[in-house]
Amino acid sequence: MEENKSLHQQLLEAGVHFGHLKKKWNPKMLPYIFAEKNGIHIIDLNKTIEGLDEAAAALKSIAKSGKKIMFVATKKQAKEIVAEAAAKVNMPFVTERWLGGMLTNFQTIRKSVKKMQSIEKMLQDGTMDSVTKKERLTLTRSKEKMEKVLGGISQMGRTPAALFMVDISHEHIALAEAKRLGINTFAMVDTNSDPTKVDFAIPSNDDATKSIAIIVNYLTAAIMEGLQERSQNKEEEETEEVGTERMRGLDIDEEGGEKGERRGRGAGRGAGAGRQGAGAGRGAGGGRQGSGNRPGASRPGAPRKA
Numbered sequence: 366m367e368e369n370k371s372l373h374q375q376l377l378e379a380g381v382h383f384g385h386l387k388k389k390w391n392p393k394m395l396p397y398i399f400a401e402k403n404g405i406h407i408i409d410l411n412k413t414i415e416g417l418d419e420a421a422a423a424l425k426s427i428a429k430s431g432k433k434i435m436f437v438a439t440k441k442q443a444k445e446i447v448a449e450a451a452a453k454v455n456m457p458f459v460t461e462r463w464l465g466g467m468l469t470n471f472q473t474i475r476k477s478v479k480k481m482q483s484i485e486k487m488l489q490d491g492t493m494d495s496v497t498k499k500e501r502l503t504l505t506r507s508k509e510k511m512e513k514v515l516g517g518i519s520q521m522g523r524t525p526a527a528l529f530m531v532d533i534s535h536e537h538i539a540l541a542e543a544k545r546l547g548i549n550t551f552a553m554v555d556t557n558s559d560p561t562k563v564d565f566a567i568p569s570n571d572d573a574t575k576s577i578a579i580i581v582n583y584l585t586a587a588i589m590e591g592l593q594e595r596s597q598n599k600e601e602e603e604t605e606e607v608g609t610e611r612m613r614g615l616d617i618d619e620e621g622g623e624k625g626e627r628r629g630r631g632a633g634r635g636a637g638a639g640r641q642g643a644g645a646g647r648g649a650g651g652g653r654q655g656s657g658n659r660p661g662a663s664r665p666g667a668p669r670k671a
Contacts, residue, residue, distance in 0.1 A: 372417075372583075373410055379575040382408045384556030394556045397568035406556045408568050417580065420551050420565040421587035424527065427549070428591030432526035433457060435518070436581075437539045442574045443531040443581075450585040451517065454592060457525060458517040459539070468542040471524050478519050481511040527551060529584065532571040534558050553580055 376382065384390070384398065384406035399409035427434055436458040438447035444460040451458035459467070467474055484504050487493050493501045512519075527549040530536040536552075540562060543550050550563040553571040560566035570576040 372414060375579060376410050376413060376569075379579045380573045381413060381569045381576045381579065382410050383570045383573065383576075384408050389557045391557055391559050393559050393561055394554070394568070397554075397560065398556060408556065408570070413568050416565065416567040417583060420567055421584055423549070423565055424529070424551065424584055425587040425591035427527050428454070428588040429595045430526075431595060433521060433523075434527045434529060434588065435459065435521070435525040436529050437463065437536050438531035438577075439463060440532055440535055440571075442572065443577045446574070446578050446581055447531065448517065450581045454585055454588045455520075456588070457521040459514075460517065461514050463536065463539050464514060465538060466542070467518075467539070468524055468546055468548070474515070474518070475522075477511060478515050481508055481515060482519065484508040485512075524548065530563075531577055531581075532558070533562055551584075553577065 382399070384394075387401055387404050387406055390398075390406055394406075397409055397412045398406050400407045424434060434454075434456050436447045436451040436456060438444060438458075438460055439462060448458055448460045464474065485508055488501075488505065488508070493504065524546060525548065528539060528543045528551065530539060530550070530552040533540050533552045533554060534557065540550060540552075544562075549565070551565040552563045552567065553569045553576075554560045554563065554566045555569070555571045558571075560568065567580060569580055
């Protein structure tokens with residue numbers, strides 16, 4: 366309870382509870398509105414905490430599974446906050462402009478990213494030294510322009526498993542593409558938006574910098590926990606594999622030693638049996654020779670004395 370009270374107080378101080386004017390509200394936000402004050406709707410922070418905890422648990426699970434979560438926030442007051450948070454957890458982000466088809470036409474976007482990376486490589490390895498100054502300047506400007514829009518997704522090899530957005534009314538194109546592809550959606554939803562459009566809605570003020578920062582940082586911390594648990598599990602699995610391989614090696618060595626010992630014993634018994642057989646053969650030969658030289662024994666064909 367103390368943690369909830371502390372979080373409640375932090376949200377209150379950050380102004381997360383301030384919504385839009387009553388005349389701009391969306392009726393579907395009614396379950397999340399606590400009251401109206403001076404013509405402004407006040408968001409129920411208990412509902413905010415519930416939505417925040419559910420979203421954090423889901424994002425932690427996604428991060429633990431090794432999948433990517435894309436952060437989207439092109440609003441001026443959210444750009445820097447979201448870019449820094451995404452960079453901390455090494456997740457893709459879009460903070461400048463959402464290109465149409467960034468998810469639904471991802472292969473084309475990947476081609477643009479590869480082109481940007483190839484230009485950057487050419488500028489670094491000295492390939493551009495042989496071209497004219499004008500051509501080099503044109504390519505540099507082209508790379509900077511693409512990097513501004515695509516820099517946040519340059520390391521993303523496939524479509525993400527989830528999308529986190531600040532203000533779904535402002536990011537309606539990204540939301541539509543995510544829904545079309547069946548991607549899980551998480552978002553800060555203000556009183557002028559429809560919370561049913563996203564899978565995990567966090568009722569909160571999506572205009573104030575402090576409000577955006579506290580929500581984004583809370584979710585980023587949950588993602589970080591998921592990534593840490595994933596790395597720990599990997600280390601444990603590797604340790605178990607090494608132990609299993611060692612045990613297999615010991616079993617093989619013991620089995621080889623036992624086989625060698627059995628072979629040695631068998632060879633020893635065979636040699637003893639051979640020696641015994643050879644002695645028996647010599648004894649039989651001696652017996653035959655002695656019987657032929659007995660006195661008075663008649664040889665075949667010899668004449669008898671009268």
